[in-house]
Amino acid sequence: MTERRDDESESRRILERVARETAPGGASFITRTAKGARDHVTAADADRSDPIEVWGTRIGRTLGLIIAIGLLAWLVYVATRGD
Secondary structure (H helix, E strand, C coil), rough: CCCHHHHHHHHHHHHHHHHHHHHCCCCCCCHHHHHHHHHHHHHCCCCCCCCCHHHHHHHHHHHHHHHHHHHHHHHHHHCCCCC
């Protein structure tokens, strides 16, 4: 019986989240994605009590982003070179 209540409450929670995310008055997909990317690069999920971890995470994620953009630019260059 407890399992059924847990399943029902989980289902309600999921349906409420989907309704909130797809509601026209809510934040747009682009806004949510931009906020998620900003939080990822600024290490919002890192342990705030350890400044080394926060800065290391920020530096690593920023370098990863720069490298990914560089690789994408290189791929476009090679693909459009026309040899």
